[in-house]
Amino acid sequence: MRKTIGLAAILFATALPATAQLAPGVRMPPEIGASYGRLGKAMMAHDAAGVRSVWAEDFVVNSPDNRVLTREEVIAVMEHDFLDYKDFRKHITFVGEKPEVTVVMGYDTMVPLKGPGAGKQVMRPFTDVWAKRSDGWRLIARQATIAAAE
Template sequence: MSIRSAGIILMTVLLAGCASGPKADVTGQRIRVLEQQQALAAIARDRAALEKIFAPDFQIVNPSGAVATKEELLALLLGGTSPYRSAVYQTDTVRVYRDVVVTTGLETVVPNTGAQAGQNVRRRITQVWRREGSDWRLALRHATIVAP
């Protein structure tokens, strides 16, 4: 088998996993709504909403490169002083792969504490959502600071 033939077969297999059409559009819209709910729940410190959004094995890679679990992130968001004064989330792309969705977006937060307290901080976000029954749960989030 030639390299070209192997490449064509590989591309066909990969593209077969990508959903398109009305079902993918509905899923994409659902994920966009969930991403807005996630931002609102974090600001509101709504534990029940966050528990429903985050998968049990959720992980986040924060802008400093540290990895945190669902429990560690919930402790940060819900304990002591709220880490954020405000948050605005914009979903840029949604890619549906059957029971997994990968999104990219731009988040602007205003921290309450730390060196950037009171300032707009922009982050580029990648998120991985996984279907669990009829629900979508956030499994992985990666954030990178966007230079001003």
């Protein structure tokens, strides 16, 4: 059973999006939680500068359509309105912290409005790799593949 974090805890402890859930016993580092919150807002607003403030310049993603994309390729897709979702929820099941790298694993559930799984609720397992850089924690890599659609 997953524990849903209340809005007050989200805003003051981790700043994760209100739709985020942490598995029992999982602790999100505050700076990374805040970055997830900023990233979610930027993605929903199609705000390229906001996305760039979280993703490292050398960010790569193994995308749901099984292509490896760079930061700028994903931002181009976002700016063309191809990354629109409704009922997006992030379920975090593991956070592994090291001094210079943090790995966050879990799954997203959402209904994509375009692209793979459009119009259907999908489950997308993910692995995010965060690296400590001179300007703070930056997301450097993401794997996200659609595992199931209703």
